């Protein structure tokens with residue numbers, strides 16, 4: 001299987017619950033390596049830009065308000081089959097439908113405030129990583 005990179009965001013609800021470390025631990029146990037990371041408080045423009053594909057959806061304004069309600073932790077993850085593996089440890093978008101033991105099942109309660117974001121395919125992963133990190137800020141593991 002190919003080594004991939006994916007973009008992960010720990011959203012404001014999970015940062016407020018103080019579970020960044022617990023979520024990082026899930027990534028590491030799944031064989032995902034953190035190769036870049038930054039904490040930031042998204043501006044409205046950044047949140048609107050990041051979620052531009054959802055602009056016409058009824059939940060767009062609430063989503064932007066939520067994503068700017070507090071700091072987020074953003075990371076690029078690397079590993080074999082990283083995009084699908086990351087989606088697997090995240091669980092379904094709606095925490096009520098997320099498999100037991102997944103991040104969303106354990107740390108989120110509603111579809112609007114669902115703890116984490118993960119890229120959904122190779123093209124999105126590339127664009128989303130570039131949204132937050134310059135190539136020289138990414139530190140692939142060489143040992």
Ligand code: UDP
Pocket residue numbers: 054059063092093111112113114116117118120
């Ligand atoms: N979302 C929401 N209400 C909905 C559906 C989605 O607030 O009814 C938000 C939620 O935060 C979700 C994000 O929009 O994580 C992006 O939705 P998508 O369907 O792409 O889910 P994801 O890829 O995050 O699982």
